[in-house]
Amino acid sequence: MLQKKTRILILTSDYQFAAVHIFKRNPNLKVVLWIHESYESLQKTSKNYMKLFNQGIKEADCIVCLTQDSYNYFSKLNSNCVLIPNFVHLPGNSQISDLSSRNISATSRISFFLGIKGIDVLVETAKFISSKYNITFAGSGSEKEIKKLNRIEKNEGVSNRIILEGPLHDAELLHHYVNSSLFISTSRSESFSLTILEAMSLGLPIVAFSTAGARYLLDNGKYGCIIEQGAVQEFAKRVNQLMNNDKKLLRYQRLSLKRAKDFNPTKIMEKWNRLLEKLNTVDY
Numbered sequence: 303m304l305q306k307k308t309r310i311l312i313l314t315s316d317y318q319f320a321a322v323h324i325f326k327r328n329p330n331l332k333v334v335l336w337i338h339e340s341y342e343s344l345q346k347t348s349k350n351y352m353k354l355f356n357q358g359i360k361e362a363d364c365i366v367c368l369t370q371d372s373y374n375y376f377s378k379l380n381s382n383c384v385l386i387p388n389f390v391h392l393p394g395n396s397q398i399s400d401l402s403s404r405n406i407s408a409t410s411r412i413s414f415f416l417g418i419k420g421i422d423v424l425v426e427t428a429k430f431i432s433s434k435y436n437i438t439f440a441g442s443g444s445e446k447e448i449k450k451l452n453r454i455e456k457n458e459g460v461s462n463r464i465i466l467e468g469p470l471h472d473a474e475l476l477h478h479y480v481n482s483s484l485f486i487s488t489s490r491s492e493s494f495s496l497t498i499l500e501a502m503s504l505g506l507p508i509v510a511f512s513t514a515g516a517r518y519l520l521d522n523g524k525y526g527c528i529i530e531q532g533a534v535q536e537f538a539k540r541v542n543q544l545m546n547n548d549k550k551l552l553r554y555q556r557l558s559l560k561r562a563k564d565f566n567p568t569k570i571m572e573k574w575n576r577l578l579e580k581l582n583t584v585d586y
């Protein structure tokens with residue numbers, strides 16, 4: 303049961319968005335939808351209750367989007383839309399990569415659901431990346447998904463090219479990033495991609511397939527390399543070029559560090575505080 307004193311309710315998943323009409327029965331409650339997925343992903347995951355999902359989008363008191371793409375889409379459905387990205391915070395993130403490693407890092411959940419995380423694309427891409435470099439992969443997944451990944455790696459002949467490090471946290475995750483010279487993202491869809499931002503904050507150049515998150519964080523290619531979805535060989539070519547060019551790596555490192563400053567916790571929390579204060583006013 304919701305407490306009577308509750309004034310603001312923040313919902314974060316598509317099935318919760320579909321229940322907005324229920325929460326709105328309380329006239330004193332402000333309902334905020336915090337969108338963490340791209341609209342393409344949400345359309346797929348909510349297909350069995352699309353009517354209620356769309357109703358929830360329209361009836362919410364406010365929608366918080368993480369990227370410009372998301373804001374552009376949802377602001378057409380609900381005028382009370384704001385853009386507030388996630389912030390980056392890694393313990394000890396004053397460290398930066400010295401760009402001397404032959405490792406290329408990747409971080410993601412190991413999931414083949416709807417192909418969103420592009421794990422199969424990572425394996426395909428590895429075939430075209432120079433054997434001089436290792437791909438170190440941090441991420442968790444079910445036993446079934448990990449076995450599927452191992453099977454695909456074996457079939458594609460890249461079993462020794464992708465080093466699975468398992469789920470990493472805090473100092474181990476920090477080492478994962480810093481002990482590499484480049485970060486890659488092969489996702490097909492990402493609303494924000496915190497892993498890209500984490501890597502940027504530690505001075506890693508970025509090569510990513512085009513997603514809403516990558517386009518926003520890299521400002522459409524200003525702060526890193528964005529490759530069209532499906533262009534696997536072009537992606538690998540860009541990786542090889544960067545890893546073989548110290549000057550370009552250093553240039554992109556500086557761009558990553560510059561962009562990461564836009565997402566410090568103080569700046570982002572100020573935006574949230576202003577929003578919550580506004581929602582708490584009677585006339586919002």
